[in-house]
Amino acid sequence: MKVIAALVVSGVLVVAGAVPATASDRARAAELVDRTARVVRVVDGDTVVVRDSTGEHRVRLLNIDTPESVDPASPVECLGPEASTFLSTRLPAGTTVKLVHDRIKHDRYGRELAAVYVGGAFVNGEIARAGLADALVIGGNDRFYDDVLAAQRSARAAKLGLYAESVPCTVPGQVAAFEQSAATLAGQPPAAGAGVEAFDAYAAQLTVAAATGAAVSAVLAADPRDHRLLGLNVGRIRTLSTRTAAAQAAVTVRVGETTTWRATEAARVAAEQAAAAQAEAERVAAAAQAEAARAVKAAARKRTPAAPAPAPAAPVAPAAPPVDSYTGCRAYGSGGTSLDDKGRRYTKIDCTTKAPLG
Known part of the structure; x- marks a missing residue:
């Protein structure tokens, strides 16, 4: 997409710079007629090289502007490669095409300006109908503009390509992605009690979303001729801007709420930590008190004298032999087994044999 100078006139993008650059170019243009040629190669989405009996010619398709894909001085634009692929598929090398011109037949770069037909098919319009080109007027060439514009409106209604x-990478795609991201974030805040870290992470996500929304909004606020707004009319840009602003507002609300939620969570965590610290202090105090009580008891035991050892038991005298009323013969002595009525010991004996009785 090369734009030298452009202005919008009655909703039509008009690009200056289509007047032949030199006298020889103007003379060649005067001789140029509608004709057939064969495709040599496709340069990009709106430029093709053809060959006829006079040699090779670089042809710029009239009334369309596709995203840039091959200009070394410009970045590759959204769907630029896809536009080139579309034209390469539609016009493979060797394809016979018919070139039809408008009033101005060359631009300032020396490219031939033409509508390209394959059989009865209008290729310029096909690219626009696929959503890969913007309708525009180069210089005063508007012969095919209405057909291209109708094709572009069809693509816009069907939300194809750039729409x-x-x-x-499309602006509508960026708006839709931002809306989805904002809605997802708004619907999934951390639960109460999730922890301060969870709310910090959520706040970081909201910050990224807010930056994305600001970037999309900046694109939509750019000059309508900005390549990023290719194919979007003022009404469509306004609609996308309104959607973006609504999603930004939802993110902003969540940012404020998250600040409040985080403060509440931080206070809850601080209260829990204080309660835990108090409980630990009470536990330590109780343990110290129990230890002090044990120490007092131990000291008391040390101060109490030990009880004296019990006296040894007195020896038990042998049991006295039982008193007997025996009247027979006796042998008195300390080893006697009986006592007489006076307490003397004696042994019972046989009166004849003198032997102890049992």
Whole structure:
């Protein structure tokens, strides 16, 4: 996409710089007629090299502007490679094409300006209908503009190509992705009691989302001729801006709420820590008190004298032999086994044999 100078006139993007650059270019343009040629190669999404009986010619397709993909001085733009692939597939080398011109037949770069047809198919319009080109007027060439614009509106209504919200690099895709991210974040805040770290992580995610929203909003606020807004009319840009602003507001609300939630969580954690510290202090005090009580008891035991040892038991005298009323013969002596009525010891004996009786 090369834009030298452009202005919007009645909703039509008009690009200056399509007047032939030299006298020889103007003379060649005057002789140029509609004709057929064969494709040599595709340069990018809106430029093709063809060959006819006079040689090779670089042809810029009229009334379309596709994202840049090959200009070494410009970054590759969203769907630029896809536009080139579309044209390469539609116009493979050797394809016979018909070139149809408008009033101005060359641009300032020497490229031939033409509508390209394959059979009865209008290739310029096909690219726009795929959502890969913006409709524009180069210089005063507007012969095919209405057809291209109708094709572009069809793509926009169908949300194809540059208008697809499912393609991440498109502006509608960026808006849709931001909306989804904001909605997901807004719906998944940390639960109460999740911890301060969880709320800090959530706040960081919200910060990233807010930055993304600001970046998307900045693109939408750019000049409508900015390549990033290719194909988006003022109404579409306004709609996307409104959607972006709503998602940004939701993120901003969550940022404020998260600040409050974090403060509440921090206070809860601090209270729990204080309670735990108090409980530990009480436990330590109780343990110290129990230890002091044990020490007092131990000291008391040391101060109490030991009880005297019990006296040894007195020896037990042998039992006295029982008193007997025996009247027979006796042998008195200390070893006697009986006592007489006077307490003297004697042994009972046989009167005849003098032997002890049993």
